[in-house]
Amino acid sequence: MGDFNKLEPVKAAQKFIGNYFPYCDGALLAGSVVRGEATITSDLDIVIFDKAYRSSYRESVIEDDWPIEVFVHNLNSYKDYFKSDYKRARPSLPRMVSEGIILKDNGVIDSIKCEAKELLSKGPEKWSTEIINTKRYFITDTIDDFIGCNNRAEGIFIANTLAELVSEFVLRTNNRWIGTSKWIIRSIRDYDTSFAEQFVEAFDIFYRDGAKDDVIQLVDEILYPYGGRLFDGFSLGKK
Known part of the structure; x- marks a missing residue:
């Protein structure tokens, strides 16, 4: 100590x-x-x-x-x-x-x-298809904001939100516990060390150089097995 x-x-x-x-x-x-x-x-x-x-x-x-x-x-x-x-x-x-x-x-x-x-x-409760689709929609909304953002300060905070949403999605769809703060990356490493390195590197490149491609590619790879980005046709609460 x-x-x-x-x-x-x-x-x-x-x-x-x-x-x-x-x-x-x-x-x-x-x-x-x-x-x-x-x-x-x-x-x-x-x-x-x-x-x-x-x-x-x-x-x-x-x-x-x-x-x-x-x-x-x-x-x-x-x-x-x-x-x-x-x-x-x-x-x-x-x-x-x-x-x-x-x-x-x-x-x-x-x-x-x-x-x-x-x-x-x-492990935690398994996500339903409805929950997965809802999370896909919010990740899609955030990645669209991330791609279109030209303001460096706003981009940093959008990236922060995106990192939390994506980490939650990966962990929960793989029946893993999630966390906050330092426990986000600890939980990801516990799940898959190689993926954790890819995850950290993609966001680190953006925070350091402002380059977005690796983050965008990472998000699309994560969403692909579940149908990719979701916007058109998404509905929540409609009766």
């Missing part, structure tokens, strides 16, 4: 648990420090399970020079978050639980970890 005054992540997390949640039923340390991806700005993600709490909550604190994100659940509330994460195809809590290092366990963690791992291996 580069800060030798800090406690080691596990020790810092255990101390935090001992100070603030000494009677909890279970606790996990998750996040980048567990995956070996920590940077100088990384925090500690700590998941608490405690039957004494009536509802779940999230809180951010600083202890022993560590920024800490604590996610507190009782022995039922986490299930609603698992369901919500499943529906939005962004398994934040299941991923934390699955990868988390056990800090404390009164016999509740194993079953919760099993639930998380089963959900992750299942």
Whole structure:
């Protein structure tokens, strides 16, 4: 981490648990420090399970020079978050639980970890043909804006939107979890490292040089198996 005054992540997390949640039923340390991806700005993600709490909550604190994100659940509330994460195809809590290092366990963690791992291996809900066509339409609308845009500033933000739409389309049509921010590219790499390189290179060329051809080609290749771009005949909500 580069800060030798800090406690080691596990020790810092255990101390935090001992100070603030000494009677909890279970606790996990998750996040980048567990995956070996920590940077100088990384925090500690700590998941608490405690039957004494009536509802779940999230809180951010600083202890022993560590920024800490604590996610507190009782022995039922986490299930609603698992369901919500499943529906939005962004398994934040299941991923934390699955990868988390056990800090404390009164016999509740194993079953919760099993639930998380089963959900992750299942993958998100399969997109219907209607959803795929709707996404094709919005990607088509955005790529048309991208192609026709002559304003550099506007083009950057159109490209940002296009990258998110396209990454979502590729991942969801291949039964993969999606993400936001850094988890977009992590999810794409998890799906296909070669495609991830092509994806990054196409957008990098545009951001660097303003050249659009690689992005346009990438989008068309992605849409082709599903019928290509969609505009003519698309309808939404008509009765």
